[in-house]
Structure formats: C-alpha cells, structure tokens
Amino acid sequence: MEFVSGVKEKEDLTISQLLEESRIGTEVKVRGAIHSIRDMGDIAFVVLRTREGLLQTICEEGKCQKSIKELKDADTVEVCGTLLREDRAPNQIELRLMDVQILSEPAEPMPLNISKWKMNASLEAKLNMRPIALRNVKERAKFRIQEGIVRAFRDFLYTKGFTEIHTPKLGAKSAEGGANLFRLEYFHRPAILQQSPQFYKQMMVGVFDRVFETGPVFRAEKHNTKRHLNEYTSLDFEMGYIDDFSEIMDMETGFLQYMVQLLQKDYSHELELLQVKLPKVDRIPRVPFMEAKELVSQKYNRQIRNPFDLEPEEEHLIGQYFKEEYDADFVFVTHYPSKKRPFYAMDDPADIRYTLSFDLLFHGMEITTGGQRIHDYHALMEKIAARGMEAEGMDQYLDTFKHGMPPHGGLGIGLERLTMKLVGEDNVRETTLFPRDMGRLEP
C-alpha cells in the first residue's frame, strides 16, 4: 500500500530562498512564467514572474542549452542556472542560465503588455481581460494587500475572543428588506440573497458573545458609480456585553492598528511596489453627524441641503477638514439620524432623533457602518410598530430577543473600498478581483 505523508521539499526554489546568503554562487532551479524577454543578440534578459516577485535571468547563446529563439512570453518554465548578485536587477540578484525546460506554452501572443510597469490599458480593457491583466505585478500586488487586510481582521479578532461564523447567503427574508434584494426561486419558494449577515451575526451574539464573518454580500442597487458594487466582500463583526457604542469604534481602531502593523511586517514588498503610504491610526477623531455637517458648512462655505444624510461631496469635505485640521486619514462620524438608520439601530437616549451609530470615513469615503443595536425585545417590537413595518418573516430573529440578548453592537467594513483607499485607487473596481456591477457579470 502507498501512503501520503505530507508536503515534500521541492527542488525548485522561491525568491525568499534565493535571497538566503549562502545561495549566491550556487546552481539553483526556479520555476515561473516568462514575463518579458529583452533579446540583445548574443545575450538576452529573460524576466521570470514567480509568486514572490520577478527574477532576472540571463540567457547567453552557447552557455545555455536552450536557445533564446525557443523561448517566448508566457511560456512557463523551469530554469537552472548560477545565482549571482546584480544590483540593477529586482531583489539585487540574477540567474545565469544553464538550461531551460519548458513546462507549458501559450497558444497565442499576449493581448496586453503586462510586463510594463504601468499597463497602458483602460479600466474597461483590464476588467475584460482580468485573468491576464492581473499578471501585471502592480495589479496583483493590490490583491496581496487585500489579503493582508482580511488576514489582519481575522487574526486581530481571534485574539479578542471573537468566533468566526459562516451564515447562509440564501434566505427567505433579509435584514434591511426592500428593493435592493436579488430574488430567486428556491425549490418553488421565493428566496433572496442576503445583503448583509446582520440578523445572523446578532443572533449569534446570544451564542458566542463575539462573532465575525468575512464573506460576500449582494445588493441589487441601481448605482453605477466608482464606489458601488452589486456584490462585495463584507468584513462584519458583532460584540456583546458592551457598555457603550464607543467600544465598537475602539475595536475597529484596534483592528486598523493591527492591520498597519501586519502590512508593514508581511507585505512590505507590495507596499513598496505600489508606493503606499500607510494611514495614521494611532488616534482617530470622532465627531457627531450634525457637528461634522456644520464644520464643513462653515469652513468650506457650503449650504446644508439634507439634514438627515451625508452627500458624497459632504463626506469628501469632512475627510478634507480632518486632514487639514488634525492631519487625520480617518474620522468616525457618530450619531446618525434615526430616520436614516435601520429599525434595529439603538436610538440615543439623550436625543432619540439620533442613534448610537457611526460611519468611518477614510480620506472622505465611507468604508464602515456600525453602531449599537436594540437588545430588548419590547423595545424592538415598539420600534418595528412605530415604523409601520411588518414583523412577519422575522420570527426567528425576534424570538432570539424574546429569549434574552446582551447589549451589543457591531459593524460592517467594505473590503474592496478599504483596499481602494489604502492603495490610493479611485475606482472600487480596481481593487475587486472580478467586479459585479450593473453592466458586468463576467468574467
């Protein structure tokens, strides 16, 4: 009988392994895709793309068993050669090739020049050829940073006693209800795609006290803007036994601080590649909604048109105000008007026109919505009645409160928006692997 006993060492090396001091001067094997070829006649520079970055190799006619004529862009290869120091090459190393083995070949030439430092392609073209465009090292670096963000979110919350949950995306009824739901038939019954794990994470506070989820949410909103997607990844948490809704903001700030540390530690290569300047997260100003409106109205001489909501331009100016006045990258705007928050939002006992809630703005764009929730069954039923809502279909959610729930609150962070602001893009599609918008359902 044969047995499988775990991961075996491979002969081919990664870039981190090549960078170990003792490798210089030795013969090594590396695998990767041919990213670019610069043929100078007798000598050619063949750049390989590996998961850890680019590697310069030199193919000299007569010294390498394979002729440069036999190689082309997008071949995947195993190369064998001598590792040398070369200050002008990526990572200050290069490989003098002795042999090249072709592992696979493309059937057609590349439709995009992915080896250019900045690809000369429109967003539309990049999205249409997404699997190819992402082979550009700057394009893919954005998604490595996105990985770091999610990883930081989870790792930080694990240390704070949160349990990760997986809640269903198919349901009979949704938290916010209404027009923004995708609808489908589920074995002859009407169903919807969840636009948020809100109900589920609240119900699970009664079980685990603190929970989080990182998963897709679906919004059938007819917005076709630079900051809207119809499917996105939401980083959600919900925490019980809070004294005050400010604890939710404390927790988010703790996450952002941990995120910045993790990115510096494990994603420095990508940060450098994209020239990302990490935001300041040691202390984040917080300002009540009405005060924020007035501050920007005064400073930028702008009339307040809608007292119940922030227009995108107002959010932008709030960001600008706090950058100018406090050198702040983030700002918590608190106490949103009750009538613009969902029924489960906890009203401020000091002034019930407002809620114990907040948005977090990053360079003037909302990346988080959060707040304290109503935990008392009777209070929840009163709010539902006062809004003239139907409690029908929410039985399980409401039953949870009937049987006791601690004071709690939480938030949802839009992963793609946070990534976009972090890497300095201005369209959320740039930091979405395969965006879904009103016009785009493929690839």
Next chain:
Amino acid sequence: MEFVSGVKEKEDLTISQLLEESRIGTEVKVRGAIHSIRDMGDIAFVVLRTREGLLQTICEEGKCQKSIKELKDADTVEVCGTLLREDRAPNQIELRLMDVQILSEPAEPMPLNISKWKMNASLEAKLNMRPIALRNVKERAKFRIQEGIVRAFRDFLYTKGFTEIHTPKLGAKSAEGGANLFRLEYFHRPAILQQSPQFYKQMMVGVFDRVFETGPVFRAEKHNTKRHLNEYTSLDFEMGYIDDFSEIMDMETGFLQYMVQLLQKDYSHELELLQVKLPKVDRIPRVPFMEAKELVSQKYNRQIRNPFDLEPEEEHLIGQYFKEEYDADFVFVTHYPSKKRPFYAMDDPADIRYTLSFDLLFHGMEITTGGQRIHDYHALMEKIAARGMEAEGMDQYLDTFKHGMPPHGGLGIGLERLTMKLVGEDNVRETTLFPRDMGRLEP
C-alpha cells in the same frame, strides 16, 4: 475634539483571566448569561454562560445584594464576587456573589432546556430554534471546532505561499454547468449562483501561482440526504507548477496534520467537551479507484454494480476496509474514471479511461474532490469538443489557457462534512450553523 485610540481594558474578566493563579481569593467582575439556576432555599447555584465556558456562582441569601428571586434564566448580568477554588465546578472555580446587576432580561421563558448536558430535542426542533439551541455549550462547541478547521486551512496555506482570493458568487456561467444551478435575474440578464470557485481559482493560478478561497457555494441538487446541503462552505485551493497530482494530496495531508495540531493547541476545551478523538493523519493510504472497488468487493463479498462511480455504501466499506486493515481514518481514492469527472480533469496518460484525480474519504465519506487539471489550451479545446460541449460562455476561462498556464491542480473540501466527521455526528445539518436544504430556507 474627541479621539478613538484602540481597545481599552475592561473591568469584567474572562474565564482565562479568572484562571490566573493570582486571582483566587480576590474580588472580580464577570459578565454572562444565566444558563441555569438551582435554588436550594437559602443558597442557589447560578451558572453563567460566557464565551469561554460556564462559570458556577453561588448566591447566598443575605450575602448577595440581589435576591435569587430577582434572577431568572437568560438574564444577562454583570456579577461581582469573590473567586474561590471548587473542584466540583467547571474549571474548578466558583464565585461567591456579592452583587448582581441585570443587563438585560428575556421577555418569555426558554423554549428549550439548553442547560442540559445533552439537549432532549430532535434535530428538527433544534434547527427550528437554531439561535436558541446553539446556546447549549455542546452545540456551540462544534462550531468552535469548525472555526479551528478553517483557521488551520488558511494559516497552513499562508505558510506555503498561497494567496487568499475572493471570487464572485454571481455569474453568467458556471464551471460544471447543467441542472444543479440556482438561477436568477441580474439587471434583466440571466445569472447563476456559482456552485464552485473552480474557474476562478484556476484563472488565478496564472496570477498568484497558488491560491485559496473559503466561501459559500450553491448547489440546486434535489438530494435530501444526511450528507447534502444546497449551500455549504467550500475550502478550495489550487496550486501551479506541480510535477505530479500527488503533490495536491501531499498538501492536503499537510493541512490535516496542521489542523490536528492547532485543534489540540487552541481548541482542547471543545475537543474535551465533545469527547473528540482526533483522527490519525501522519500517513494516509492511497488506493486507485478500481483497486478500492475490488478490495471491498472481495473482503465484504459485494458485487460491483457500477464500475464508474462509488455508491455511498461502497465508500463506507472502503472506509471500513482501511480502518480494519491499516487503522486508517482517512483514505485517498485515486484515478477516478474520466467519464465521471468534469471536462477540465487531466486524463492519466498511462490509461486515459482514468484521471489524475482523487477523493478523500474520512471514515467512509467523501469530504474532498481534487485532481490535476488540463493546462494546455489545445488539449482543453479537444476535450471540450470530444464531449460535445459548448465552449460558448467560457471565453474568459479558455482565454486564460490560450495565454499560458502552468501545470496545476487543486481541490475542494466540504467544511460542514469535515466538521461532522471530526466531531462524530451523522447528519451534516448538525455541523451547519443555518442549514439550507430542499425544505429549509429559514432561519
């Protein structure tokens, strides 16, 4: 201006903090839900449920400012008392109460006796009252272990150079196609819910070499069995530059080894609670499909009825065979017939009736399907033509191969099934937070 500067220390302590040696004899604060009350007259045992487990407290009439008459099941409370050693109590500690502050109260008595060690309720009843039933400590422990599995999967793959990706669940076309898709309307266009991230993870091998995703998949299968769900969490990975499909099994075995270690280290409390005996993962037997069929046919005197597929009973017997003969909890069954695998599966060059693929059985149940994929564009087009399939709608997927892809393969693990087998349940709904099956779309 007010600022938010991160997580602040709280006055109330967790069970881990209570277990620090120096706390014994001191006055402490703890928050939790009243899990059960045993009223003995002058004295009452009040058990609190906290996220880290149960805590026994003692409320003595006259010594505690709150009377036991004022407390009831499912109140959430902050208690203050003296911490003492008590060998008969959970974690060998108890709290002599001095004061109790009620944070929230239930509106109605509990519909289930969640404080019983084993709840006296049918699966149907438990699922109908899921948010309440999960408050039972054994019920919730299963999902803590589930967290450990996912965490191990990600953490192990990070160390192996995999990048985490988030691929869309809404699409125009799916990897396996056909009848098992949920369909919906997406802004006046037909759309489907992805039944697997297969196409996306393969396309991303061309970008990141090694990728993984942990997310929901949707299958409109009309199976109503103990092991089928219509929505489940899939742990997927895909790796490039492989020499042989056995590397995929090596990687999965490495994950399982890491998982067992992580569970022992960080989830020992839950393993003990559920009396889980962790499976043996040091070496896992592998056996070709046809050989496995013959082995069980001979040993258990069972006729081979379908040479192309494994019936559930056959899987069960294969599990039994390898337990009896090799004391193995897992077995890799390799080389499944080509006609039962999807078009993108790589045929075995030694015998093209079979594929370079495998299933992993855990105690006789399939928990993983994986294998090497075709990476050559022309070979892929030939396979599609040979099957009489339409290439239409797969342009982006096929274009990726047109522009070069390394040899690669991967797998998908059903999280709920793996959890179920690990904790010794026999219905996958027991280890799904909110199961979706043909009859269940709520809660």
